[in-house]
Amino acid sequence: MPIRTTPTGTVRTPADAAHPTLSWNVAHDVAQVLEYHFMLNALLAGSVVAVMAGLVGWVMVLRREAFAGHTLSMMAFPGASAAALAAVPAAWGYFLFCAVGATAMGWRSGAGRRVSWSEQSASIGAVQALALAAGFLFVSLYGGVLGDLENLLFGDLLGVSDGEVLLLVAVAAGTLAALAALGRPLLFASVDADVAQARGVPVRALSLAFLLLLGLAVAATSQITGVLLVFALLVAPAASAQALTARPLASLVLSVALGLLVVWLGLGLAYFSIYPAGFFLTTVAFAIYVLARLISFAAGRTRARGAPADAPAQPTGVID
């Protein structure tokens, strides 16, 4: 085993880690990864985001709002271009447009009565098209090239600074506190909106509040994975967890655990490869999702076969 020299005083950068080697000694490999400050920051930031995305994403999957989440991630484009036009930091524009988009979608989706899914998906599509159109307009008015476009789209995980880690921790703490405060009524409204409304739960306000929280979570997640790949942490772990178990608390915990697994495994693999981290994050997330769907499919088959033949006919599949 080669002698490891711990870097004292000198700051090591990604350039120093140009040729890492993967050995069969897992402990050594892990130690090698953790030697670098930028990897430590990346793992910290990734873990914080994975916990937040695992919890917020779980509610999003439950509420079937993945399209809304995707649309919120697209708000980065008009946000960043408007910020460039106004010469303010891109993150300000992003958060502002996320809030505007969430309000627009919440306002449409709860206009007095329950809107059918087809109506809802069309109105979300309209909001997204409008946002992208605004982004194109801002870019053409700006006239220049947007800097850091690739980092915006695909993330810049290995360039996370200490300050950004702190900011992410603060955002995550605030989001999770708000989510915990909304917890029970939000769950009630998500599972059965009609009954919740009849019981006096403010369904519309809750839906708007959740979309705003989702906007925060999407914006924070995109710092790690990039705008295009937020679903690797926001949807895949939650959808896998909900496919594996129907018990709320268990699947919530599982969702967070799978999110952490995606970040650690994805980052670890990316460290030993020349390819970008985003590719490994999405691949690990997708593999977990496929595995979860297969397991739940197989479990459904065994349960169906195990049912006694003379039992009353179960309404399987279509219930109309």
Place this chain on the structure above:
Amino acid sequence: MLSQEFMRNALLAGTFVALACGVTGWFVVLRGQVFAGDALSHVAFPGALAAAAAGIDQRIGLFVATVAVGAAIGALGRGVLARDRASSPGSSPADDTAIGTVFTFILGLGVFFLARVSTSSAGSSGIVGAHTLFGSIFGLTGGEARLAAAIALGATALTVAIGRPLLFASVAPDVAAARGVPTRLLGIGFVALLGVVAAEATQAVGALLLLGLLAAPAAAAHRLARAPFAAIALAGGLAVAAMWGGLALAYAIPSLPPSTAVVLIAVGMYYASTALA
């Protein structure tokens, strides 16, 4: 305005792409599949990059990616729809988590191919090729415009041809299945068809126009007209009107990008329809 060749090309391609988006869009909105259409326009880019990495014509990669992902979404989505369909049609979300996971994975593959193409020797030319593939409507040549118009017209004709059984299968899937309509096949075939429209529209006029024209005019038509075939015609008409209005507006105001103008008018129509009905 019509004396400019780029304007004639834009009008030719734009009219038929808008028609295809409006007509297929009506079914897309009815089936709650706007997210699927959106995802298909995103997977076009990884498809083209993969073709560039493999050294084959990028158009092949583009169409293969959108049609294959379309068929996959159709296949996955039907399975979940059958399980989750609780109440009336149109109230069930068409498997948005599966769509989200699949297209994010494909985009992740796109990042991989981007890195591969940019580190290989044939590098930069491949990326430039992939970028030029995602054109703007004012940059079309005559041949590209005619090809786009022909493919869009074919997709429109195909949608109209399967219109009746597709409508039946979308509104009352169980009754349709009992009557012998191949609902599953229709569902998969329709999303694959949507993949063709997405590939052509993304390549010719950009992904933004696809999304705007797919969702907004069709949603307005759903609100304004009850009778299905009148509403389909209205959706096509509104989409074409938005296209013509947007192109004329962009021609008059040079600093306004054409796709922004078209989408602004289309979304304006939708919000106007929600105020009317």
